[in-house]
Amino acid sequence: MQLSRPLVVLLNRFQPSAAAVMLVLAILVGLGSGTGVLLFRWSIDIAQEFYWHQLAVVLSSYSSWAIALIPIIGGLVVSALRLRLQQTEAGFDNLSNAVAREGGRLPYAQIPLKTAAAALSLGAGASLGPEGPSVELGSNIGSLLGQLLRFSTDRTRLLVGAGAAAGLAAGFNAPIAGVFFALEVLLGDTFGTTKTNFNSNVSVVVIAAVVSALVAQIGLGGQAAFNLPAYDVRSYWELPLYLGLGLLASLVAVVFTKALQVAREVFAGQVVGFTWMTKLSMPSKLAIGGFCIGATALVFPEVMGIGYETVESLLQDAHFSVDLLVLLLFTKLALTAISLGSGFVGGIFAPAIFLGAILGSAYGQVLSLILPDFISVAAPPAYALVGMAAVLAGTVRAPLTAVLLLFEMTRDYRIVLPLMAAVGLCAWLVEQLQSGQISTLGAKKNPNTEDVDALSTIKIAEVMSVNPLTFKYSTPILQAAQIFTSGYFHSALVIDDSHHLLGILTTQDIERALSLPNLSHHQLSKLTVQEVCTKEVLHTFADESLADAIRRMAARDLQQLPVVDRNATSRVVGMVDRQSITTAYTNALTKQAIADKIASNKAESPHIIEPKEADEILASSEVKSDDLRTEALSGERTL
Structure with a gap:
């Protein structure tokens, strides 16, 4: 520095x-x-x-x-x-x-x-x-x-x-x-x-x-990573067969990512029956991993190393029996998990491509055996190529990257539709099968459904706004729009005379109302927030966690949720939005980082601050969303 x-x-x-x-x-x-x-x-x-x-x-x-x-x-x-x-x-x-x-x-x-x-x-x-x-x-x-x-x-x-x-x-x-x-x-x-x-x-x-x-x-050199023989899609009736490959690829991707996680836990001694691993040093764990690699290589040398030679052979339609391909699939999957779990350093792109090529080739061979008289199907290398992209997409949860990567690696655009269909289905199925789990390959700045760990211990009551912007149902839409623009708001609750929740009004609702065709100025001036607001509203409760709130927001791509009384769901007690959750998420991670630093340095420094003091320091520096909202809006909160 x-x-x-x-x-x-x-x-x-x-x-x-x-x-x-x-x-x-x-x-x-x-x-x-x-x-x-x-x-x-x-x-x-x-x-x-x-x-x-x-x-x-x-x-x-x-x-x-x-x-x-x-x-x-x-x-x-x-x-x-x-x-x-x-x-x-x-x-x-x-x-x-x-x-x-x-x-x-x-x-x-x-x-x-x-x-x-x-x-x-x-x-x-x-x-x-x-x-x-x-x-x-x-x-x-x-x-x-x-x-x-x-x-x-x-x-x-x-x-x-x-x-x-x-x-x-x-x-x-x-x-x-x-x-x-x-x-x-x-x-x-x-x-x-x-x-x-x-x-x-x-x-x-x-x-x-x-x-x-x-x-x-x-x-x-600028040559393509893989050289492909000439082949193309034989019939549009073959497209559903590629969707079947996408289904199988999603299962392989899920099992693969789970195996990686389990292997790490095994070598960390976090799995029942393997707690003795905690007593082993890193050299011992790597020696165990190396032994597994060496012993496996004596029987299946194809699964060692990067494996692109085997992939190239499959794309050139080299003969591998279906039985051997299935054995190679499971052996490669297990050996990659052991390699990564034991402490070897490397990536999982190449293993995912290897698994996809094996799966696709086996799938293509099975189809050629059972469907020769009913439908003309492409050669196994075509299915191997599609399988490579599909398993990669499901493993790294990046379908566009997988599609473009295979195009650039092979420079072959002849099976674009089957490729995109299989990749899209595989990526979607993996998201459904692994929803709520933390991706091992990606993270985002804002909390999403994958970032639930840091939010599961924080209650909504701790971060919600207890005095959200609220409109009476009869408030003219033009008046609401003026308040939105003057106070930099993006949402408000709509209530009746008894302060019961009727709906939620957002800037998108106002924009849709203002863009209605054949609406005169007189008609627009008579339009009320009740006529424009969204009435089917998801809600949350104050005693739920921020993880629950972010899941509900993600389900409908919402930016905010009203917080209601658990005993009377029409009575609003506050509002929680993504910005507040993001702030809480960042603070929670900062507190954890401070706690980790304290834990690692406490033995070296006798006068280091305690975790409780770290919480107090962070709490004193936080700006409550209620204060910001109160300063932004002058006058009454309910109109």
Whole structure:
């Protein structure tokens, strides 16, 4: 951070435009990410050369099965690096949390060690992929620039997203998919509040991805990742068969993500029967993982490492029996979970693509056996390609990224409709099957249905506005519109003479009323809020949690909910909105971060503040939404 002051002074002296600064930084992020990914891929090749050629020759002189020791040796080497890392968790989890909760401030000083650990893991045969570390590398470069220049949280997040796009673009030679990955998974709906901001931010991400992909093409070549034979859709009647593949892909994706979670819990000693794992050191756990990899490789060598050679064979219609494909599917799934759970470093893009190719190829072979006389179906490679995109979409919950990634990796657009149909169905089914669970790959700045943990312990009564803006049912709509615009409100409750809830009025309701055709000024002046408001209103109770409220809001894409008396649901006791929940969410995470810091440093500092004091400090700095609303609106609250 010593460079930050001169850089800031330089920017302050010349005062370039924000667009020019971000353009230069996007190019720097792209150059840094592309170069970093090149070095990373070369490091993997060097590690593979050492493990499987030089070391394998030495070990094979003792016994043919001794090469199974290579993953164990690799695990011990990786453990030496991981013991020096402050964060032991690898992958997208920390990246997503940093974007959502820490303003994109990543521990960039650790990225050389983490990248080296990933290269050694993949070189030793861990059943993982290089794309996750590539994304993390690019994101850390973006975070480094944001922190050196002391940028705001939003700009730092943007640079992290640009770095993620650049990392994926270089890792897969897929700049378009990289851009959509950043928008779809990392940055989400907080990417831009206005059209101008959105366009400017997209430009930063696009430039970083293009520059990074160009650097990767110079170093690695511009050829497609997979070479495909000629095939196309035989009949439109075949489309339902691809939907069936999407259904199966959703099941594989759900089982895969669950297996990853269970494996982590097993190696952490959180599963009954495996509590003894807590007594093991990291080298011991990695040695166990390496043993599983080595033993499995003696029987199924196809599941070791990245696995793109097997995928290429399937796309070239190499012969694999259905029985073997099913065995490879479950073996790869289990081995990837063990690799990640035991502590090897890598991504899950490549394993998801492998699983999809296996599933699709097996599905295509079964169809060719049972339907030859009834319908002409495409060859198994077509189903393998669709399966790759579908399982990937279900695993990372990014359907657009998956579709575009497969297009760019194969440069084949002939089966676009089946591909989109299977991916769309798979992504939707996974969302339904895993609703309420926390995604292991993505997080957003604003609380959503996936961010329920931090909100489940906070009651609505703690953050609701007890004095919301309220209109009598007979209030003219023009008067309501004037109050909305003068007080910067976006919603209000509509009540009757007995103060019973009739509905809720929003700015969208007012806009619809003002845009009604053939409505004279006289008719408009007679229009009341009761005639315009939304009468079918979801509500919540003061004793429910914010997690309950955010789920109800997400179900109907609402921005606010009235809080009613549990014993009399027509009596309003307050209002809760997304902004209040976001504030509470941020405060809860900040309190947790303070508590974690206290727990880690308490032994070193005898005079450190207690968690109770941290709560008091945060509470004293909070601005209640009621105070803001009261200041914004002068006069009576009920009209």
